[in-house]
Amino acid sequence: MSSGRVSRHARIRMIAAVATVCALSAAPLAPQAVAADTPPYSEKYRPQFHFTPEKNWMNDPNGLVYYKGEYHLFYQYNPGGNSWGDMSWGHAVSEDLVHWKDLPLALSHDDNEMVFSGSAVIDRDNTTGFGAKKNPAMVAIYTSHNKATGTQAQSLAYSTDRGRTWTKYQGNPVIDIGSKDFRDPKVQWYAPTKSWLMTVSMSAEHKVRFYSSKNLKDWTLQSEFGPAGATGGVWECPDLFPLAVDGDKKKIKWVLVVNINPGGIAGGSAAQYFVGDFDGKKFTADDKGTYTPPTGTVTQDFEGTDFGTWTTTGSAFGQAPAAGAVDGQGTVDGYDGKGLANSFHSGDATTGTLTSPPFTVDSKYLNFKVGGGRHPHVDGTVMEQQDPPAGRVLADFEGGTYGDWTTTGDAFGTAPATGTLGGQQEVSGFLGDGLANSFLGGDATTGTLTSPEFTIDKNYVNFLVGGGNHPAGSDNPTAIELLVDGKAVRSATGGDGEALNWASWDVKDLAGKKAQIKIVDDNSGGWGHLNVDHIMLSDTQAQPVSQETSVNLIVDGKVVQSATGSNSETLDWASFDMRPYAGKQARIQLVDMNTAGWGHLLADRFTTADTAAKSVVQRADWADYGKDYYAAVSWEGAPDGKRYMIGWMNNWDYGGAVPTSPWRGAQSIPREMTLRTVDGRVRLTSRPVDSVTSLRHEPPATAAGVTVKNTAETLIGPAAQGKALDIEATFSLQDAARFGLKVRTGAGGEETVIGYDTTTQELYVDRTHSGAVDFNSTFPGVQTAPLKAKNGKVKLRILVDWSSVEVFGGSGEAVITDQIFPDPASQGVQVFAENGSVKLDQAVVWHLDSYRD
DSSP, X not given: OOOTTSOTTOOOOOOOOTTOOOOOSSEESSOSOOOTTOOTTOSTTOOSSSOOOSSEEEEEEEEEEEETTEEEEEEEEOTTOSSSOSOEEEEEEESSSSSEEEEEEEEOOOSSEEEEEEEEEEETTOSSSSSOSSSOEEEEEEEEEETTTOOEEEEEEEESSTTSSOEEOTTOOSBOOSOSSEEEEEEEEEGGGTEEEEEEEEGGGTEEEEEEESSSSSOEEEEEEOSOSOOSSEEEEEEEEEEEETTEEEEEEEEEEEEEESOOTTSSOEEEEEEEEEOSSOEEEOOOOOOOOOOOEEEEOOOSSSOTTOEEEESXXXXXXXXXOOTTOOOOBSOOSSOBEEOOTTOTTOOEEEEOOOEEOOSSEEEEEEEEOOBOOOTTOBSSOOOOOSSEEEEOOOTTSOTTOEEEESSSOSSOBOSOOTTOOOOBSOOTTOBEETTTTOTTOOEEEEOOOEEOOSSEEEEXXXXXXXXXXXXXXXXXXXXXXXXXXXXXEXXXXXXXXXXXXXXXXXXXXXXXXXXXXXXXXXXXXXXXXXXXXXXXXXXXXOOXXXXXXXXXXXXXXXXXXXXXXXXXXEEEEOGGGTTSEEEXXXXXXXXXXXXXXXXXXXXXXXXXXXXXXXXXXXXXXXXXXXXXXXXXXXXXXXXXXXXXXXXXXXXXXXXXXXXXXXXOOOEEEEEEEETTXXXXXXXXXXXXXXXXXXXXXXXXXXXXXXXXXXXXXXGGOOSSEEXXXXXXXXXXXXXXXXXXXXXXXXXXXXXXXXXXXXXXXXOTTSSOOTTSTTSSSEEEEEOOOBTXXXXXXXXXXXTEEEEEETTTTEEEEEEOOOOTTOOEEEEEEEEEEEEEEEEEEEEBOOTTO
């Protein structure tokens, strides 16, 4: 992580931290309060057949082990609140991986450590001495996060009563290499060497290490794997296991799962995997060969001595293409030929655009190479700072005093700052001469700044905010809060950058209420400060200024598609689907409006083609292509050699902001994993665990032999409607461009679209209109997974819960898991076809009970 003390020009590669909760521009602090008499597990968005704790924060599944008829699910848990913090291990058990029983907290944080992710084994030979041959110990191997130093080391705890009570090993830690990015051990018994095998992540280095031990206490390093595949974020929660290929027990391959955040296939968090061989010491991934992009017509390759007909603004792109890296920049690679567009001229501080002349869209795809900073385009932003909207200013921090605002602590000092403070990166984006800046004395200082009471008499509270990304509700927030009756009802935080930008709260529902503004700095670590200015009431929402580094496709004056870098100086392929804009006039615009770390863009080789180019991320293998399947790991010791896997059904992009209460976080449905040969390549496939069928209501609703053309029709009728459903559907391809099912449809156009695109041969889930989507800019969107029809048919298995969809396509090689937050009244199911016809061979819809019934 960067801190406010790092020079803005330093070329330090920022690595996302495991526990960061991503910034909200400005969102409600919490969902609408649940009525006091609402029974547990019946709240608005409460999953009915996915495991959730009764209350508080949950993330990664941990300690997955089967013992004496019970599947144990431990999980990252905050015993004290509904946001990440005080990481401990919660605990639940099941006899069938569907019906779960809550148990007391297993491993608790203490004054010295937080208990991060890990695994559990049954020490049947009593190699540790913690148990006995007749009563072997259950041993947890977890990452202990040292609160004082931030060091992550591997530690043990044990139980001799089937995981009900636990003792931490006095000799902890058992592996300590002095690293702050060394975590998530997955341990198993490796029979050929009669020893324990640990797979553990060197997160920031994009490596996995393998250690061996005879007693779980003394470990020997065997080998490392990586970097490989997708490396756009930290590697976490690795898992290694053998599986038979196509059910042939004589043909065994090993699967190495490496979860990554950010940089996943759908953005943010995801579960990547490699197929290969393991010899007891070393994992070797199968060679997938080199990638050849599609052929096409190059329209701009930046090989000339100038930009030709492309025009520039600002100074970031210079006067001509760059011949690789420019002054002060690290090594740039991955571009073609001798030149490329590079906006690092004079460093990250410069901004500008590079725009093509208009052209008529006459190709299916526009392929290009992109690199540099990961700062996506955000709809609703403007290119230049505009005057604030009309309204009433509550505080502009001019005049040299805080006036009648009150302070606590020492972070804000006795008067507003006049800009950048000592040791701080350059602060920008504030208005006038003053602002509230809690970097006084550095990140170590803390305090609050609170306004006098005022009446909410406008539709919006607008303000400028920057600084640290530590949301309200987290352990140590840096946040601006709106207080009503002394309680925070809205909150916003920074984005780990010194530039202030507009944020707004919609307060129409609070009209006439008395309120206060409270600026909180309770964080003494990296980015432990907040910058705030120009707080005002207005009937107009302020528009934030772009901070993007992106390649944009502009049609009819609007950005319709966009791509950004991955915080890397290596360019990689990206592609725009041009088919929706055929015949229209378009422009390509390269935009660098970011002045902070990785505030630059690289681009090259714009090529029109009939086929989309694929990036390294798209060419990697993914256990799930949705936004909400992370920290996926598997159970050890399951009966009959089965391999069951489960993941945290959330994403660090918005995990701390999902609108659920009094709990936050759910686990996916457990899945049975197999290796299958798909299109000549061995793929990891999954399907819901068989015991899900025990929740089905009989008889199901059915439909068969239905042809749908250019429309969406209600499927079957009221019998198929519901909030918790298990759907099996088979379609026969005709001439429709897209077809599928819409679930959780309802008033106001709410729908979650589960479709198949025959042109791209992709399964997709569109949750743009799925209900509540506005709590984070990265939440709405469309997720896609490659899927080829088989014998002219597409088969889908869809699990719909109160706040999620899980879609399994084909033989389980294409899986998309997405959270959704629809109105409870949105319960419709429809079948649809676009640009032609499709035949629904059969659909069977079961209603599902709660696992607690």
